[in-house]
Amino acid sequence: MSYSGHILPPCRWQYCAIQPALPLWKQIIEEDHRRFIIPSNMASRKSSSKRQANKDKYSVLLPTYNERENLPLIVWLLVKYFGESGYDYEIIVIDDGSPDGTLQVAQQLQGIYGAHRVLLRPREKKLGLGTAYIHGIKHATGNFIIIMDADLSHHPKFIPEFIQKQKEGGFDVVSGTRYSGNGGVYGWDLRRKLISRGANFLTQVLLRPGASDLTGSFRLYKKEVLEQLVDRCVSKGYVFQMEMIVRARQLGYSIGEVPISFVDRVYGESKLGGNEIVSFLKGLLTLFATT
Amino acid sequence: MTKLLEWLLGVSVVVTAWGLLTFDLLDLKVPQVYREVVWPMPVYLLVVFGCYSIATVGYRVATFNDCEEAAQELQAQIKEAKLDLKKKGLKF
Structure with a gap:
């Protein structure tokens, strides 16, 4: 009775595996490559003088899960702003087995922008954010690591500012902040703003961390500093980002801040429910008692 | 410590x-x-701290920047990116 096989929709992975179009899009991309070879060479020559003076390389880690809509856009924006500012970079996509085919899109992007710019380091299933960073760092060739969300809430236009800030002060960590200067948010209602500000105030009072945005995850780290921090951090979710900054202070690392505008998820939904608040408070108290 | x-x-x-x-x-x-x-001082301190907290959080919520422009810029760039990527052969 193979009836059930007809009722159950085939999973997306199977779809992709039997898609005959796979070699076709590769062909398209290769053709495209040939077409773009001249302009890309010219572009690299133009900025080579800037690059020679500056051997720093920036590895952007993008942990993804079901971001097939957002990933091409974020990669496009990264390429745009890194291209304009002339810094050397690579984008490492760490996809945790997204069922929506994020990895396939990432492969296409690799075809478009080249394997030295877009690196794919997928994992089989959803494992924590901390381990995604460890996984990404292992494969990163840059001496600086940039961590950001792939859902477009963090805009790559701020990255040159992060880099500038880092160079100015020689900081170990540069953190984006929604809470000071021209920083801000878009798409938050009053309730969300109140919870965010309240949680931030409570954290500032209890932990005195010396950074204004603790739960944000748009940051630039020196590679060895990030390695140290990830090793020591045990929390999950929002608290993980907070722990990273608190531990950084504890270990005596310097922290610079750049105001950023946070535009809440364009595609997909962001959640802030009771569960998040409870786990945030638990994490906060844990840090309070242990750091 | x-x-x-x-x-x-x-x-x-x-x-x-x-x-x-x-x-x-x-x-x-x-x-x-x-x-x-002195004896009611702890209560005074608590009340003062509570007022300070409410005032600070309230002020910060009221002055939390709404980045309208950033959102519009992003939307425009998304359109531009989609067009450009389609041209480069990306299948969404």
Whole structure:
């Protein structure tokens, strides 16, 4: 009775595996490559003088899960702003087995922008954010690591500012902040703003961390500093980002801040429910008692 | 020293000072007027801190920047990116 096989929709992975179009899009991309070879060479020559003076390389880690809509856009924006500012970079996509085919899109992007710019380091299933960073760092060739969300809430236009800030002060960590200067948010209602500000105030009072945005995850780290921090951090979710900054202070690392505008998820939904608040408070108290 | 210990230390210093003055434990012969001022002090401090907290959070919520322009810029760039990527052969 193979009836059930007809009722159950085939999973997306199977779809992709039997898609005959796979070699076709590769062909398209290769053709495209040939077409773009001249302009890309010219572009690299133009900025080579800037690059020679500056051997720093920036590895952007993008942990993804079901971001097939957002990933091409974020990669496009990264390429745009890194291209304009002339810094050397690579984008490492760490996809945790997204069922929506994020990895396939990432492969296409690799075809478009080249394997030295877009690196794919997928994992089989959803494992924590901390381990995604460890996984990404292992494969990163840059001496600086940039961590950001792939859902477009963090805009790559701020990255040159992060880099500038880092160079100015020689900081170990540069953190984006929604809470000071021209920083801000878009798409938050009053309730969300109140919870965010309240949680931030409570954290500032209890932990005195010396950074204004603790739960944000748009940051630039020196590679060895990030390695140290990830090793020591045990929390999950929002608290993980907070722990990273608190531990950084504890270990005596310097922290610079750049105001950023946070535009809440364009595609997909962001959640802030009771569960998040409870786990945030638990994490906060844990840090309070242990750091 | 953890933040918890720092807090406990701070609180115990304040409580000790308050206890010494209010109950005159060291026999300092603190004038009655001072004692009357000191004994409700913890409550005053709490109320002041509460007001400060509410005022600060309220002010910060009220002045939280709404990045309307950033959102519009992003939308425009998304359109541009989609067009460009389609041209480069990306299948969404």
